Amino acid sequence: MSRGSMAEWLCTVALLRYPEVRRFLGERRLEWLRLDEIRRLHPTAKLADDVKLLAYxxxxxxxxxxxxxxxxTVLAFGDDANGYGCIRIGAATWLGEYNNLRACGDGHIVIGSDCLISQFCTLVGSNHAVDRGRMIRDQGPDRTRLGVTLGNDVWLGAGVTVMPGVTIADGAVIGAGAVVLRDVPAFEIHGGVPARKIGERS
Incomplete structure (x- = not known):
């Protein structure tokens, strides 16, 4: 080992005296173990090393x-207060970088096969209720609209947000930056805020 390499190694070891560094390394090790478990259960799937799992x-x-x-990408499964949901991603579906999928309670997220989910998309399985007289943060999920379902061969452009209770049917395309509040029929192209029909696949 060269003198420079030895000095770098000693500096790195010296960082271990800080509790924050040890805690960070311990958390990262747990995350890597969880990812390894998922890879073992799904040997043909691919997960980036920095996928963030919340309440997995x-x-x-x-x-x-x-x-x-x-x-x-963040895969969030809920919490004790609002319950835990499931995320299901179909065969040959690709989720790009920095997406945000948030399930909770009965607000499951189901994505079909052969879908393309671009970067920075958000799929929200539930929202807080917004009744008057109570702080929003103290209210549980709005049970009238739960879950997100994408059919097969769906394409979400970059920055799309899909709100709770929405189903996007097979072959639909959602343009970049759209906010989807209502169901989208098969093979239709929607865009805008809120999203509306702007075309169909030919």
């Missing part, structure tokens, strides 16, 4: 054959 437990995530989840 076995059985809450299903990945079809050759499904891929890109770098920086």
């Amino acid at each position: 437990a076995e059985g809450r995530l299903a990945l079809g054959k050759r499904a891929a989840v890109g770098s920086g």
Whole structure:
């Protein structure tokens, strides 16, 4: 080992005296172990090393054959207050980088096969209720609209947000930056805020 390499190694070891560094390394190790467990359960799927899993437990995530989840994507499964949901990603579906999928309670997120989910998309399984007289943060999920369902061969452009209770049918396309509040029929192209029909696949 060269003198420079030895000095770098000693500096790195010296950082371990800080509790924050040890805690960070321990958390990262747990995240890597969870990702390894998911890879073992879904050997043909691909997950980037920095996929963020929030409240993951076995059985809450299903990945079809050759499904891929890109770098920086957050897969959130809920919490004690609002319950835990499932995320299901179909075969050969690709999720790009920095997407945000948030399931909770009965607000499951189901994505079909052969879908393309571009970067920075958000799929929201539930929203807070907004009744008057109570702080929004203290209200549980709005039970009238729960879950997100995407059929097969769906394409979401970059920055799309899909709100709770929405189903996007087979072959639909959602333009970049759209906010989808209502169901989208098969093979239609929607865009805008809120999203509306702007065409159809030919």
